[in-house]
Amino acid sequence: AKSKSTNETSLRYTNDNGGSGKLILRLYAQSHLYVPHITDVDVSAGIVAMIHDNTQLPLIDVAGILLEPGRKHKLGYKKKQYKFLPSPYTYCxxxxxxxxxxxxxxxxxxxxxxxxxxxxxxxxxxxxxxxxxxxxxxxxxxxxxxxxxxxxxxxxxxxxxxxxxxxxxxxxxxxxxxxxxxxxxxxxQECSTVTFALMKSSIAAPSMPFIYLTKAHVESLSIPLPANWSTNWLSEIQNNYVSLEVVCESNQVENYTEEASVSAVSVLSNVGGHTGLWIGISFLSIMEFIEMLYRLCRYEFHSMKRILMNKFNNNN
Structure with a gap:
């Protein structure tokens, strides 16, 4: 998640210090600790992963990807960003x-x-x-x-x-x-959203040399081993081991930005153009019409004023 105190200098990337640019995870499910105790639903051992923007709360139960044990998974992603216009164009x-x-x-x-x-x-x-x-x-x-x-x-x-x-x-x-x-x-709707197009692939894992390394690592942990570990450790590893590599397939970001097809200036231009085309009215004609109304009102005002003044003088 993005931290409230994060700045550009505190960000770390997977290719820092000569890194490969990949996020590599080797996980072990330890399914014997919980799967036997859940009987009311169908439970499968594995890992759930999700690639999301760091400002997005991960709803992993909805958008998570299930990763099968006994395989090395690769998730390649491309970033897409969508931006929508605020009110009054949308309700985002x-x-x-x-x-x-x-x-x-x-x-x-x-x-x-x-x-x-x-x-x-x-x-x-x-x-x-x-x-x-x-x-x-x-x-x-x-x-x-x-x-x-x-x-x-x-x-x-x-x-x-x-x-x-x-x-x-x-x-x-x-x-x-x-x-x-x-x-x-x-x-x-959100005014800005970020999604990731994923390409998923996998192969069988772990390899035989790495199986023995995994066995030694699991046995070195303080977590209790299955009761039949001594005889079934190979199948236990294959049923619990998950390897994951997350790779950015492209540094290019696809941006989809919503723009207003008609701006305020375009509205005025369209109104002026159509009125001029269909009824011969231009901006100059409108100003002349306003001036004519002003002169008529002014003439009527002075006429009424003279009439009232004449009546007042006659009464006196």
Whole structure:
């Protein structure tokens, strides 16, 4: 995440000091510590990765990429940036609502920007809280609620997983346009967004020499080993080892900038051009017409003034 205290001199790049320019990660899932204890859902061991801008709160459960164990993955990316015109051309915004600001403050030191997706989550949580007195536990980080009728920010409690109120309320707000407009009408599009076009590839890993290095490393950790490690260590490594390389495929950034097709000057030019073309009116003609009205009004004023003066003199 971008730090609030970040400046140009504090940024570090993967090619600093002769680096390769790649982000290289070698990860081990340790699936035996948690997979056997989860029985109510289908759980698979692996790694979830996401490439995002450092001002964007990573919604990894929505946009994350699943990486299979036993393989060396490569993610090549190209950056794209979209910029939209502000009001009155679009309804885009950069203003961060108070509940979102309170949520971002939980990530100490992070300088996140406005996100429409996060705004939708928070407004949905606000409605669920109104209906149930608690919020969706799966969105545990989005608990900042503005209490109705006040400006106070409150941390809402999480609903029990077995509570049926929060899924019903969440479905109701998404299906009812009047409720959605009441709670989420302020969630406009971002004025600037950054996306990354990804190219994914992978090969089998680790290699046999590296398997023994991985075995020695896993055994050196203080983490308990599986009960059958001595006989099944090879399959355990293949089912838990994930290698990842993240590479920038191009230094060029694709910029898509929205521009007004008709400016204020163009509007005036079009109005003047069409009036001159169809009814023969030009700017000079308009000024002459205004001058004529002025002279007529002035003449009428002086005429009325003379009449009133004559009546006044005759009465005297």
């Amino acid at each position: 915004t950069t203003d961060i609502p108070r509940p979102m600001r309170a949520m971002f403050d939980q990530y100490e030191g992070a300088d996140y920007a406005y996100s429409q997706g996060v705004c939708y989550t928070l407004c949905t949580q606000a409605y669920i809280y109104e209906e149930c007195g608690c919020v969706n536990p799966y969105e545990w980080s989005a608990r900042s609620i503005v209490l109705r009728g006040t400006s106070k920010i409150a941390e809402a409690p999480l609903c029990n997983l077995t509570d049926l109120c929060y899924p019903v309320a969440g479905l109701k707000i998404t299906k009812t346009s009047s409720i959605w407009d009441q709670y989420c009408s302020h969630c406009h």
